[in-house]
Amino acid sequence: xxxxxxxxxxxxxxxxxxxxxxxxxxxxxxxxxxxxxxxxxxxxxxxxxxxxxxxxxxxxxxxxxxxxxxxxxxxxxxxxxxxxxxxxxxxxxxxxxxxxxxxxxxxxxxxxxxxxxxxxxxxxxxxxxxxxxxxxxxxxxxxxxxxxxxxxxxxxxxxxxxxxxxxxxxxxxxxxxxxxxxxxxxxxxxxxxxxxxxxxxxxxxxxxxxxxxxxxxxxxxxxxxxxxxxxxxxxxxxxxxxxxxxxxxxxxxxxxxxxxxxxxxxxxxxxxxxxxxxxxxxxxxxxxxxxxxxxxxxxxxxxxxxxxxxxxxxxxxxxxxxxxxxxxxxxxxxxxxxxxxxxxxxxxxxxxxxxxxxxxxxxxxxxxxxxxxxxxxxxxxxxxxxxxxxxxxx
Amino acid sequence: xxxxxxxxxxxxxxxxxxxxxxxxxxxxxxxxxxxxxxxxxxxxxxxxxxxxxxxxxxxxxxxxxxxxxxxxxxxxxxxxxxxxxxxx
Numbered sequence: 174x175x176x177x178x179x180x181x182x183x184x185x186x187x188x189x190x191x192x193x194x195x196x197x198x199x200x201x202x203x204x205x206x207x208x209x210x211x212x213x214x215x216x217x218x219x220x221x222x223x224x225x226x227x228x229x230x231x232x233x234x235x236x237x238x239x240x241x242x243x244x245x246x247x248x249x250x251x252x253x254x255x256x257x258x259x260x261x262x263x264x265x266x267x268x269x270x271x272x273x274x275x276x277x278x279x280x281x282x283x284x285x286x287x288x289x290x291x292x293x294x295x296x297x298x299x300x301x302x303x304x305x306x307x308x309x310x311x312x313x314x315x316x317x318x319x320x321x322x323x324x325x326x327x328x329x330x331x332x333x334x335x336x337x338x339x340x341x342x343x344x345x346x347x348x349x350x351x352x353x354x355x356x357x358x359x360x361x362x363x364x365x366x367x368x369x370x371x372x373x374x375x376x377x378x379x380x381x382x383x384x385x386x387x388x389x390x391x392x393x394x395x396x397x398x399x400x401x402x403x404x405x406x407x408x409x410x411x412x413x414x415x416x417x418x419x420x421x422x423x424x425x426x427x428x429x430x431x432x433x434x435x436x437x438x439x440x441x442x443x444x445x446x447x448x449x450x451x452x453x454x455x456x457x458x459x460x461x462x463x464x465x466x467x468x469x470x471x472x473x474x475x476x477x478x479x480x481x482x483x484x485x486x487x488x489x490x491x492x493x494x495x496x497x498x499x500x501x502x503x504x505x506x507x508x509x510x511x512x513x514x515x516x517x518x519x520x521x522x523x524x525x526x527x528x529x530x531x532x533x534x535x536x537x538x539x540x541x542x543x544x545x546x547x548x549x550x551x552x553x554x555x556x557x558x559x560x561x562x563x564x565x566x567x
Numbered sequence: 568x569x570x571x572x573x574x575x576x577x578x579x580x581x582x583x584x585x586x587x588x589x590x591x592x593x594x595x596x597x598x599x600x601x602x603x604x605x606x607x608x609x610x611x612x613x614x615x616x617x618x619x620x621x622x623x624x625x626x627x628x629x630x631x632x633x634x635x636x637x638x639x640x641x642x643x644x645x646x647x648x649x650x651x652x653x654x655x
Contacts, residue, residue: 441578441579441580441611441612442611442612444611445611445612455611457578457608457609457610457611458609459576459578459591459607459608459609460591461588461591461592465588467578467579467580467583467587467588468578468591468609470609470611480578480579480580480583481580482580483580483583483584528580529617530580530581530616530617531580531581533581536581536584536585540580540584
Protein backbone atom coordinates (compact mmCIF):
# COMPACT_ATOMS: atom_id res chain seq x y z
CA UNK A 174 0.00 0.00 0.00
CA UNK A 175 1.49 3.33 -1.01
CA UNK A 176 2.33 5.89 1.64
CA UNK A 177 0.05 8.31 -0.09
CA UNK A 178 -3.05 6.21 0.49
CA UNK A 179 -5.75 7.66 2.68
CA UNK A 180 -8.22 5.39 4.45
CA UNK A 181 -11.63 7.03 4.22
CA UNK A 182 -14.15 5.54 6.67
CA UNK A 183 -17.79 6.53 6.71
CA UNK A 184 -21.21 5.11 7.44
CA UNK A 185 -24.89 5.86 7.03
CA UNK A 186 -27.93 4.49 8.80
CA UNK A 187 -31.67 4.63 9.30
CA UNK A 188 -33.49 3.33 12.37
CA UNK A 189 -36.38 0.97 12.07
CA UNK A 190 -39.57 2.78 11.19
CA UNK A 191 -41.16 4.07 14.35
CA UNK A 192 -38.08 3.99 16.56
CA UNK A 193 -36.04 7.02 17.48
CA UNK A 194 -32.80 5.31 18.36
CA UNK A 195 -30.92 3.03 16.01
CA UNK A 196 -30.16 -0.47 17.23
CA UNK A 197 -27.13 -0.66 14.93
CA UNK A 198 -23.92 1.05 15.95
CA UNK A 199 -20.93 1.86 13.73
CA UNK A 200 -17.73 3.04 15.43
CA UNK A 201 -14.37 3.91 13.96
CA UNK A 202 -11.07 5.00 15.44
CA UNK A 203 -7.69 6.02 14.09
CA UNK A 204 -4.94 4.94 16.46
CA UNK A 205 -2.57 7.78 15.65
CA UNK A 206 0.76 6.55 16.94
CA UNK A 207 0.26 3.16 15.32
CA UNK A 208 -1.17 4.60 12.10
CA UNK A 209 -3.93 2.05 12.49
CA UNK A 210 -7.62 2.23 11.54
CA UNK A 211 -10.30 0.18 13.27
CA UNK A 212 -14.00 0.06 12.38
CA UNK A 213 -16.76 -1.87 14.11
CA UNK A 214 -20.37 -2.59 13.16
CA UNK A 215 -22.73 -4.07 15.72
CA UNK A 216 -26.42 -4.94 15.37
CA UNK A 217 -28.26 -5.26 18.69
CA UNK A 218 -31.05 -7.77 19.18
CA UNK A 219 -34.44 -6.17 18.56
CA UNK A 220 -34.75 -2.44 17.96
CA UNK A 221 -34.96 0.83 19.84
CA UNK A 222 -33.12 1.69 23.03
CA UNK A 223 -32.53 -1.89 24.20
CA UNK A 224 -30.91 -2.81 20.91
CA UNK A 225 -28.85 0.36 20.94
CA UNK A 226 -27.51 -0.42 24.40
CA UNK A 227 -26.51 -3.94 23.34
CA UNK A 228 -24.90 -2.66 20.14
CA UNK A 229 -23.10 0.19 21.88
CA UNK A 230 -21.66 -2.08 24.56
CA UNK A 231 -20.61 -4.65 21.99
CA UNK A 232 -19.04 -2.13 19.62
CA UNK A 233 -17.18 -0.29 22.39
CA UNK A 234 -15.81 -3.47 23.91
CA UNK A 235 -14.83 -4.84 20.51
CA UNK A 236 -13.08 -1.56 19.68
CA UNK A 237 -11.17 -1.29 22.92
CA UNK A 238 -10.09 -4.93 23.04
CA UNK A 239 -8.96 -4.73 19.43
CA UNK A 240 -6.90 -1.61 20.16
CA UNK A 241 -5.28 -3.53 23.03
CA UNK A 242 -4.60 -6.47 20.69
CA UNK A 243 -6.55 -8.96 22.82
CA UNK A 244 -6.98 -12.37 21.17
CA UNK A 245 -10.27 -12.43 19.31
CA UNK A 246 -11.63 -15.46 21.14
CA UNK A 247 -11.23 -13.70 24.44
CA UNK A 248 -12.84 -10.56 23.05
CA UNK A 249 -15.87 -12.52 21.84
CA UNK A 250 -16.31 -14.42 25.10
CA UNK A 251 -16.03 -11.29 27.21
CA UNK A 252 -18.66 -9.59 25.09
CA UNK A 253 -21.06 -12.55 25.29
CA UNK A 254 -20.65 -12.80 29.04
CA UNK A 255 -21.09 -9.08 29.63
CA UNK A 256 -24.14 -8.28 27.56
CA UNK A 257 -27.31 -7.91 29.65
CA UNK A 258 -29.90 -10.62 29.05
CA UNK A 259 -33.05 -9.34 27.40
CA UNK A 260 -35.97 -9.77 29.82
CA UNK A 261 -38.45 -10.76 27.14
CA UNK A 262 -36.32 -12.85 24.86
CA UNK A 263 -34.16 -14.29 27.64
CA UNK A 264 -30.95 -13.98 25.67
CA UNK A 265 -28.20 -11.41 25.30
CA UNK A 266 -27.25 -10.91 21.72
CA UNK A 267 -25.57 -8.49 19.37
CA UNK A 268 -23.56 -9.07 16.24
CA UNK A 269 -20.19 -7.59 15.47
CA UNK A 270 -17.88 -7.06 12.53
CA UNK A 271 -14.37 -5.86 13.30
CA UNK A 272 -12.14 -4.39 10.59
CA UNK A 273 -8.59 -3.72 11.70
CA UNK A 274 -6.08 -2.13 9.31
CA UNK A 275 -2.46 -1.60 10.32
CA UNK A 276 0.11 0.85 9.00
CA UNK A 277 1.28 -1.54 6.27
CA UNK A 278 -2.21 -2.14 4.97
CA UNK A 279 -2.52 -5.56 6.61
CA UNK A 280 -6.28 -5.89 7.00
CA UNK A 281 -7.98 -8.27 9.40
CA UNK A 282 -11.73 -8.80 9.41
CA UNK A 283 -13.66 -10.69 12.09
CA UNK A 284 -17.37 -11.34 11.56
CA UNK A 285 -19.97 -12.62 13.96
CA UNK A 286 -23.63 -12.65 13.04
CA UNK A 287 -23.56 -9.87 10.41
CA UNK A 288 -23.86 -10.50 6.66
CA UNK A 289 -20.38 -11.00 5.26
CA UNK A 290 -18.76 -7.85 3.96
CA UNK A 291 -18.12 -7.15 0.29
CA UNK A 292 -14.58 -6.39 -0.74
CA UNK A 293 -14.05 -4.70 -4.10
CA UNK A 294 -10.72 -4.59 -5.91
CA UNK A 295 -10.32 -3.07 -9.39
CA UNK A 296 -14.06 -3.07 -9.88
CA UNK A 297 -14.60 -6.75 -9.03
CA UNK A 298 -15.47 -8.63 -5.87
CA UNK A 299 -12.39 -9.87 -4.06
CA UNK A 300 -12.62 -13.10 -2.04
CA UNK A 301 -9.93 -13.61 0.56
CA UNK A 302 -9.77 -16.93 2.41
CA UNK A 303 -12.02 -17.11 5.45
CA UNK A 304 -11.37 -19.26 8.50
CA UNK A 305 -14.22 -20.48 10.65
CA UNK A 306 -13.70 -20.32 14.41
CA UNK A 307 -16.01 -22.10 16.83
CA UNK A 308 -16.97 -20.24 19.97
CA UNK A 309 -18.55 -21.12 23.25
CA UNK A 310 -22.06 -19.90 23.71
CA UNK A 311 -24.47 -21.22 26.31
CA UNK A 312 -27.55 -20.55 24.20
CA UNK A 313 -28.42 -21.75 20.71
CA UNK A 314 -27.27 -18.61 18.90
CA UNK A 315 -24.53 -18.51 16.24
CA UNK A 316 -21.59 -20.60 17.24
CA UNK A 317 -19.11 -19.43 14.63
CA UNK A 318 -16.92 -16.46 13.90
CA UNK A 319 -15.30 -15.92 10.53
CA UNK A 320 -11.86 -14.40 10.18
CA UNK A 321 -9.78 -13.30 7.24
CA UNK A 322 -6.61 -11.36 6.64
CA UNK A 323 -5.13 -9.77 3.51
CA UNK A 324 -2.99 -6.84 2.38
CA UNK A 325 -5.08 -3.93 1.13
CA UNK A 326 -4.26 -2.06 -2.04
CA UNK A 327 -5.06 1.44 -3.17
CA UNK A 328 -8.62 1.74 -4.54
CA UNK A 329 -9.82 -1.27 -2.47
CA UNK A 330 -13.21 -0.90 -0.85
CA UNK A 331 -14.62 -2.84 2.12
CA UNK A 332 -18.39 -2.61 2.55
CA UNK A 333 -19.95 -3.91 5.76
CA UNK A 334 -23.66 -3.82 6.47
CA UNK A 335 -26.32 -5.04 8.86
CA UNK A 336 -29.12 -7.41 7.91
CA UNK A 337 -31.45 -4.43 7.62
CA UNK A 338 -29.79 -4.00 4.24
CA UNK A 339 -29.82 -7.62 3.04
CA UNK A 340 -33.37 -8.18 4.25
CA UNK A 341 -34.75 -4.89 2.96
CA UNK A 342 -37.68 -5.33 0.64
CA UNK A 343 -38.67 -8.63 2.20
CA UNK A 344 -42.38 -9.22 1.77
CA UNK A 345 -42.76 -6.74 -1.08
CA UNK A 346 -43.86 -7.83 -4.52
CA UNK A 347 -40.49 -7.00 -6.08
CA UNK A 348 -38.31 -8.84 -3.63
CA UNK A 349 -40.34 -11.26 -1.54
CA UNK A 350 -37.19 -12.74 0.02
CA UNK A 351 -35.44 -9.44 0.54
CA UNK A 352 -32.78 -7.61 -1.47
CA UNK A 353 -30.47 -10.61 -1.35
CA UNK A 354 -26.72 -10.84 -1.47
CA UNK A 355 -26.46 -11.26 -5.25
CA UNK A 356 -28.41 -8.13 -6.02
CA UNK A 357 -26.59 -6.20 -3.31
CA UNK A 358 -23.30 -7.20 -4.93
CA UNK A 359 -24.61 -6.05 -8.31
CA UNK A 360 -25.78 -2.73 -6.87
CA UNK A 361 -22.48 -1.97 -5.18
CA UNK A 362 -20.50 -2.99 -8.27
CA UNK A 363 -22.66 -0.74 -10.40
CA UNK A 364 -22.19 2.22 -8.05
CA UNK A 365 -18.42 1.85 -8.31
CA UNK A 366 -18.52 1.42 -12.09
CA UNK A 367 -20.57 4.58 -12.56
CA UNK A 368 -18.18 6.63 -10.45
CA UNK A 369 -14.81 5.03 -9.86
CA UNK A 370 -13.97 7.73 -7.29
CA UNK A 371 -17.20 7.42 -5.32
CA UNK A 372 -16.43 8.36 -1.72
CA UNK A 373 -17.02 6.02 1.21
CA UNK A 374 -19.50 8.58 2.41
CA UNK A 375 -21.56 8.59 -0.78
CA UNK A 376 -21.45 4.82 -1.26
CA UNK A 377 -22.60 4.09 2.30
CA UNK A 378 -25.45 6.55 1.90
CA UNK A 379 -26.52 5.16 -1.48
CA UNK A 380 -26.64 1.60 -0.12
CA UNK A 381 -28.84 2.64 2.80
CA UNK A 382 -31.08 4.80 0.60
CA UNK A 383 -31.66 1.88 -1.77
CA UNK A 384 -32.57 -0.38 1.16
CA UNK A 385 -34.92 2.35 2.35
CA UNK A 386 -36.58 2.44 -1.05
CA UNK A 387 -36.80 -1.35 -1.06
CA UNK A 388 -38.77 -1.07 2.18
CA UNK A 389 -41.03 1.53 0.58
CA UNK A 390 -39.58 4.33 2.73
CA UNK A 391 -40.47 2.56 5.99
CA UNK A 392 -37.43 0.58 7.15
CA UNK A 393 -38.47 -2.77 8.54
CA UNK A 394 -35.31 -2.98 10.61
CA UNK A 395 -32.35 -0.85 11.63
CA UNK A 396 -30.40 -0.39 8.42
CA UNK A 397 -26.69 0.46 8.41
CA UNK A 398 -23.78 0.40 6.03
CA UNK A 399 -20.13 1.22 6.69
CA UNK A 400 -17.57 1.69 3.92
CA UNK A 401 -13.78 1.78 4.03
CA UNK A 402 -12.11 3.17 0.90
CA UNK A 403 -8.35 3.14 0.33
CA UNK A 404 -8.00 6.25 -1.77
CA UNK A 405 -5.88 9.08 -3.04
CA UNK A 406 -6.42 11.78 -0.47
CA UNK A 407 -8.67 14.69 -1.43
CA UNK A 408 -6.77 17.71 -0.21
CA UNK A 409 -7.79 21.06 1.21
CA UNK A 410 -5.85 24.16 2.26
CA UNK A 411 -7.11 26.66 4.80
CA UNK A 412 -5.25 29.92 5.22
CA UNK A 413 -5.99 32.25 8.10
CA UNK A 414 -4.07 35.14 9.55
CA UNK A 415 -1.32 37.32 8.07
CA UNK A 416 2.24 35.99 8.43
CA UNK A 417 4.08 37.30 11.46
CA UNK A 418 6.77 38.55 9.15
CA UNK A 419 5.54 40.32 6.05
CA UNK A 420 8.51 38.89 4.13
CA UNK A 421 6.53 35.66 4.10
CA UNK A 422 3.55 37.19 2.29
CA UNK A 423 4.99 36.01 -1.02
CA UNK A 424 5.46 32.49 0.32
CA UNK A 425 1.82 32.39 1.44
CA UNK A 426 0.62 33.41 -1.99
CA UNK A 427 2.75 30.91 -3.85
CA UNK A 428 1.58 28.07 -1.59
CA UNK A 429 -2.05 28.79 -2.28
CA UNK A 430 -1.45 29.30 -5.98
CA UNK A 431 0.12 25.89 -6.49
CA UNK A 432 -2.07 23.89 -4.11
CA UNK A 433 -3.95 20.90 -5.62
CA UNK A 434 -7.32 20.86 -3.87
CA UNK A 435 -9.91 23.04 -2.14
CA UNK A 436 -8.55 26.47 -1.16
CA UNK A 437 -10.12 28.57 1.58
CA UNK A 438 -8.95 31.90 3.01
CA UNK A 439 -10.42 33.11 6.30
CA UNK A 440 -9.78 36.73 7.16
CA UNK A 441 -9.85 40.14 5.54
CA UNK A 442 -6.22 41.02 6.02
CA UNK A 443 -5.08 37.59 4.82
CA UNK A 444 -7.33 37.95 1.75
CA UNK A 445 -5.84 41.33 0.96
CA UNK A 446 -2.33 39.90 1.10
CA UNK A 447 -3.22 37.11 -1.34
CA UNK A 448 -5.07 39.54 -3.56
CA UNK A 449 -2.08 41.88 -3.71
CA UNK A 450 0.54 39.16 -4.27
CA UNK A 451 -1.42 37.31 -6.92
CA UNK A 452 -2.80 40.47 -8.47
CA UNK A 453 -6.39 39.29 -8.27
CA UNK A 454 -9.43 41.39 -7.30
CA UNK A 455 -11.70 40.57 -4.41
CA UNK A 456 -15.44 40.84 -5.02
CA UNK A 457 -16.89 41.42 -1.58
CA UNK A 458 -20.36 40.05 -0.95
CA UNK A 459 -22.99 41.85 1.04
CA UNK A 460 -25.87 39.39 1.37
CA UNK A 461 -26.83 38.19 4.85
CA UNK A 462 -26.75 34.47 5.69
CA UNK A 463 -28.59 32.26 8.14
CA UNK A 464 -26.00 32.56 10.91
CA UNK A 465 -25.52 36.32 10.71
CA UNK A 466 -21.85 35.88 9.92
CA UNK A 467 -20.05 38.48 7.77
CA UNK A 468 -20.71 37.65 4.12
CA UNK A 469 -18.27 35.68 1.98
CA UNK A 470 -16.28 37.13 -0.92
CA UNK A 471 -14.92 35.88 -4.21
CA UNK A 472 -11.45 35.79 -5.73
CA UNK A 473 -10.35 33.97 -8.83
CA UNK A 474 -8.33 30.89 -7.93
CA UNK A 475 -9.74 30.58 -4.41
CA UNK A 476 -12.79 28.46 -3.63
CA UNK A 477 -14.01 30.47 -0.65
CA UNK A 478 -13.05 33.73 1.03
CA UNK A 479 -14.56 34.47 4.41
CA UNK A 480 -14.12 36.71 7.45
CA UNK A 481 -11.72 35.40 10.04
CA UNK A 482 -12.27 34.72 13.69
CA UNK A 483 -16.09 34.80 13.93
CA UNK A 484 -16.39 32.35 11.05
CA UNK A 485 -13.71 30.02 12.36
CA UNK A 486 -15.38 30.05 15.77
CA UNK A 487 -18.65 28.99 14.19
CA UNK A 488 -16.91 26.20 12.27
CA UNK A 489 -15.60 24.84 15.56
CA UNK A 490 -19.08 24.95 17.05
CA UNK A 491 -20.69 23.18 14.09
CA UNK A 492 -18.09 20.41 14.16
CA UNK A 493 -18.50 19.94 17.89
CA UNK A 494 -22.28 19.62 17.73
CA UNK A 495 -22.36 17.60 14.51
CA UNK A 496 -24.46 14.45 14.67
CA UNK A 497 -24.69 13.03 11.19
CA UNK A 498 -27.07 15.57 9.63
CA UNK A 499 -26.75 16.72 6.03
CA UNK A 500 -25.10 20.12 5.76
CA UNK A 501 -27.35 22.37 3.71
CA UNK A 502 -27.19 25.83 5.20
CA UNK A 503 -25.70 28.67 3.22
CA UNK A 504 -23.48 30.32 5.84
CA UNK A 505 -19.74 30.60 5.15
CA UNK A 506 -19.04 28.43 8.19
CA UNK A 507 -21.29 25.63 6.91
CA UNK A 508 -19.62 25.83 3.51
CA UNK A 509 -16.24 25.32 5.14
CA UNK A 510 -17.53 22.35 7.13
CA UNK A 511 -18.97 20.80 3.97
CA UNK A 512 -15.58 21.11 2.28
CA UNK A 513 -13.89 19.55 5.31
CA UNK A 514 -16.22 16.56 5.03
CA UNK A 515 -15.43 16.19 1.34
CA UNK A 516 -11.68 16.20 1.98
CA UNK A 517 -9.33 13.65 3.49
CA UNK A 518 -6.13 15.59 4.12
CA UNK A 519 -6.42 19.18 5.29
CA UNK A 520 -3.54 21.64 5.54
CA UNK A 521 -3.84 24.57 7.93
CA UNK A 522 -1.46 27.47 7.33
CA UNK A 523 -2.00 29.93 10.17
CA UNK A 524 -0.48 33.39 10.32
CA UNK A 525 0.55 34.48 13.77
CA UNK A 526 0.44 38.25 13.51
CA UNK A 527 -1.90 39.43 16.28
CA UNK A 528 -4.79 41.67 15.30
CA UNK A 529 -4.66 44.44 17.92
CA UNK A 530 -8.12 45.72 17.13
CA UNK A 531 -9.53 42.38 18.33
CA UNK A 532 -8.15 42.86 21.82
CA UNK A 533 -10.01 46.12 22.45
CA UNK A 534 -11.74 45.65 25.83
CA UNK A 535 -14.71 47.74 24.73
CA UNK A 536 -15.75 45.09 22.18
CA UNK A 537 -19.23 43.71 22.88
CA UNK A 538 -18.10 40.12 22.20
CA UNK A 539 -15.07 38.18 23.24
CA UNK A 540 -12.97 37.32 20.20
CA UNK A 541 -11.01 34.19 20.78
CA UNK A 542 -7.42 33.79 19.82
CA UNK A 543 -7.21 32.32 16.32
CA UNK A 544 -4.56 29.79 17.30
CA UNK A 545 -6.62 28.12 20.02
CA UNK A 546 -9.77 27.87 17.93
CA UNK A 547 -7.82 26.32 15.06
CA UNK A 548 -6.28 23.78 17.44
CA UNK A 549 -9.78 22.86 18.64
CA UNK A 550 -10.97 22.38 15.08
CA UNK A 551 -7.98 20.23 14.24
CA UNK A 552 -8.56 17.98 17.23
CA UNK A 553 -12.18 17.47 16.21
CA UNK A 554 -11.27 16.78 12.59
CA UNK A 555 -8.71 14.19 13.65
CA UNK A 556 -10.57 12.44 16.45
CA UNK A 557 -14.20 12.72 15.47
CA UNK A 558 -13.88 12.72 11.68
CA UNK A 559 -10.67 10.74 11.09
CA UNK A 560 -9.10 13.36 8.81
CA UNK A 561 -5.37 13.70 8.29
CA UNK A 562 -4.22 17.17 9.32
CA UNK A 563 -1.06 19.16 8.65
CA UNK A 564 -0.58 22.33 10.68
CA UNK A 565 1.96 25.04 10.01
CA UNK A 566 2.30 28.42 11.67
CA UNK A 567 3.80 31.19 9.67
CA UNK B 568 -25.24 60.07 -17.08
CA UNK B 569 -24.48 61.26 -13.59
CA UNK B 570 -21.84 59.42 -11.64
CA UNK B 571 -23.23 57.12 -8.96
CA UNK B 572 -22.36 57.69 -5.33
CA UNK B 573 -20.05 54.89 -4.22
CA UNK B 574 -20.78 53.50 -0.78
CA UNK B 575 -18.48 50.91 0.72
CA UNK B 576 -19.49 49.07 3.87
CA UNK B 577 -16.68 47.51 5.84
CA UNK B 578 -17.38 43.87 6.72
CA UNK B 579 -14.19 43.34 8.68
CA UNK B 580 -14.57 41.55 11.99
CA UNK B 581 -14.38 44.65 14.20
CA UNK B 582 -16.83 46.76 12.24
CA UNK B 583 -19.16 43.81 11.84
CA UNK B 584 -19.52 43.13 15.57
CA UNK B 585 -19.75 46.84 16.41
CA UNK B 586 -22.92 47.33 14.35
CA UNK B 587 -21.70 46.87 10.77
CA UNK B 588 -23.94 43.84 10.28
CA UNK B 589 -26.99 46.09 10.22
CA UNK B 590 -25.48 48.28 7.51
CA UNK B 591 -25.75 45.34 5.09
CA UNK B 592 -29.41 46.24 4.79
CA UNK B 593 -28.75 49.83 3.67
CA UNK B 594 -30.19 49.18 0.22
CA UNK B 595 -33.60 48.29 1.63
CA UNK B 596 -33.74 51.49 3.67
CA UNK B 597 -32.83 53.88 0.88
CA UNK B 598 -35.64 56.21 -0.19
CA UNK B 599 -36.82 55.41 -3.75
CA UNK B 600 -35.28 58.46 -5.38
CA UNK B 601 -31.83 57.61 -4.02
CA UNK B 602 -31.78 53.93 -5.01
CA UNK B 603 -30.65 54.50 -8.59
CA UNK B 604 -28.06 57.11 -7.60
CA UNK B 605 -26.11 54.85 -5.27
CA UNK B 606 -23.77 51.90 -5.74
CA UNK B 607 -23.40 49.89 -2.55
CA UNK B 608 -20.75 47.28 -2.07
CA UNK B 609 -19.06 45.50 0.80
CA UNK B 610 -15.42 45.94 1.51
CA UNK B 611 -12.66 44.07 3.22
CA UNK B 612 -11.24 45.95 6.21
CA UNK B 613 -10.84 49.57 5.14
CA UNK B 614 -8.13 50.08 7.75
CA UNK B 615 -9.95 52.92 9.55
CA UNK B 616 -9.94 50.96 12.80
CA UNK B 617 -6.17 51.04 13.00
CA UNK B 618 -5.51 54.52 11.65
CA UNK B 619 -7.55 56.84 13.83
CA UNK B 620 -7.82 56.30 17.60
CA UNK B 621 -10.64 58.83 18.08
CA UNK B 622 -13.05 57.60 15.44
CA UNK B 623 -15.20 54.60 16.37
CA UNK B 624 -16.45 51.64 14.31
CA UNK B 625 -18.49 50.61 12.40
CA UNK B 626 -16.84 52.30 9.43
CA UNK B 627 -18.07 52.93 5.93
CA UNK B 628 -17.02 55.21 3.13
CA UNK B 629 -19.14 57.40 0.88
CA UNK B 630 -17.31 58.50 -2.26
CA UNK B 631 -14.07 57.82 -0.44
CA UNK B 632 -14.94 59.85 2.64
CA UNK B 633 -14.76 57.95 5.92
CA UNK B 634 -17.94 57.72 7.96
CA UNK B 635 -17.33 56.62 11.53
CA UNK B 636 -19.92 55.24 13.95
CA UNK B 637 -21.91 54.57 10.80
CA UNK B 638 -25.63 53.95 10.92
CA UNK B 639 -28.25 53.67 8.18
CA UNK B 640 -29.44 57.21 8.95
CA UNK B 641 -25.94 58.66 9.01
CA UNK B 642 -25.09 57.04 5.69
CA UNK B 643 -28.28 58.28 4.04
CA UNK B 644 -27.50 61.79 5.25
CA UNK B 645 -23.94 61.58 3.90
CA UNK B 646 -25.25 60.31 0.56
CA UNK B 647 -27.67 63.22 0.35
CA UNK B 648 -24.84 65.62 1.21
CA UNK B 649 -22.71 64.19 -1.60
CA UNK B 650 -25.57 64.66 -4.05
CA UNK B 651 -26.05 68.28 -3.01
CA UNK B 652 -22.32 69.02 -3.19
CA UNK B 653 -22.28 67.42 -6.63
CA UNK B 654 -24.83 69.92 -7.91
CA UNK B 655 -22.58 72.92 -7.15
